[in-house]
Amino acid sequence: MSTNVDDVIYRPASANFFSKTGGQFQFVVGSPTWKNPEDSNGKSISWVYKQGAVFVEAAPPDPNNPGRLDWKNKKIVLALSDKDIGEILYGIRVNKPSNNGELVKIFHSNDDRTVVKTFKILQGRDETWALSLHAKAPGVDTKVHVYIKGPDLMRLTTLLQSALPVVLGWDKA
Numbered sequence: 501m502s503t504n505v506d507d508v509i510y511r512p513a514s515a516n517f518f519s520k521t522g523g524q525f526q527f528v529v530g531s532p533t534w535k536n537p538e539d540s541n542g543k544s545i546s547w548v549y550k551q552g553a554v555f556v557e558a559a560p561p562d563p564n565n566p567g568r569l570d571w572k573n574k575k576i577v578l579a580l581s582d583k584d585i586g587e588i589l590y591g592i593r594v595n596k597p598s599n600n601g602e603l604v605k606i607f608h609s610n611d612d613r614t615v616v617k618t619f620k621i622l623q624g625r626d627e628t629w630a631l632s633l634h635a636k637a638p639g640v641d642t643k644v645h646v647y648i649k650g651p652d653l654m655r656l657t658t659l660l661q662s663a664l665p666v667v668l669g670w671d672k673a
Contacts, residue, residue, distance in 0.1 A: 512528075512529065514526040514527060514528045514557075515527045515655055515656065515659045517631055517646050517648055517652055517656075518646065519645075519646040519647060520561070520567075521561065522560070522561075522644060522645040522646040522647065523558060523559050523560040523561055523569055523644040523645070523646060524558065524559055524569055524644070524646070525556060525557070525558045525631050525633070525644065525646055526556070526557045526558070527554055527555070527556055527656070527659055527660075528554070528555045528557065529552070529554055529555075529659070529662075529663040529666050529667065530552045530553050530554070530555055530579075530667070531552045531666055531667075531669065531671075532548045532549070532550060532551050532552040532667070532668070532669040533548070533549045533550040533552075534546045534547070534548060534549060534669070534672075535547045535548070535549045548668075548669045551581065551582065551667060551668060551669075552666060552667040552668070552669065553579035553580055553581055553667060554579075554580040554584075554585060554659070554660060554663045554667065555577060555578070555579055555580070556576075556577070556578040556579075556580060556619060556633060557575060557576070557577050558575070558576045558578075558633045558644035559571045559574055559575045559576070559644060560574050560642060560643065560644045562574075574642045576617065576633050576635040576642055576644060578606075578608060578617050578619055578633060578635075579608075580606065580619075580660075581667075582664060582667050582668055584606050584619075585660050585663065585664055585667065587604060587606060588604050588606070588621065588660055589657065589660055589661065591603040591604035591621065592604070592621065592653065592656075592657055595623075597622070597623040600622075601622045601623050601624075602620055602621070602622055602623075603621045603622065603623055603629070604619070604620060604621040605618065605619075605620050606618070606619040606620075614637060614638060615635070615636070615637040616635070616636045616637075617633070617634070617635045617636075618632075618633070618634045619631075619632070619633050620632040620633075620634075624647060627649060627650055628647050628648065628649055629647070629648050629649075629652075629653055630645055630646065630647050630648070631644075631645070631646045631648060631656075632644070632645045632646075633645075
């Protein structure tokens with residue numbers, strides 16, 4: 501079976517951050533959705549229909565299955581926009597935590613605020629940081645909290661900086 505290179509969909513690896521007691525975070529870069537091409541002065545042009553995102557997927561440990569994560573029942577997904585990415589990169593670069601230790605706080609909710617998701621990066625002790633994701637909806641309250649060290653913070657920063665052109669579709673222009 502021969503495959504046309506244009507038909508291949510590439511799925512890059514996710515960047516993972518794991519803690520036995522806190523759970524796991526995965527960061528995956530998603531490209532934008534493009535409109536069908538339009539003819540413009542003899543050229544075929546496609547515009548971004550919906551921006552891409554960096555998807556944060558997180559799951560806490562499964563209390564009923566030691567050593568495993570509860571991806572099936574407690575998975576949280578948060579889509580970070582280009583503006584969210586900017587806030588995170590700025591918070592890390594400025595490195596001035598709030599009174600409660602937050603370098604970054606990203607808040608997402610639906611229109612009626614029945615679903616609320618909060619992503620935080622908190623400064624810890626001894627050159628550690630915490631990634632925290634909390635999702636609250638009717639009947640659901642899930643928290644994932646993972647401690648990371650400097651090299652992991654650099655991995656996250658590099659991922660987000662590299663993702664920005666892809667999220668906006670600049671890698672295609």
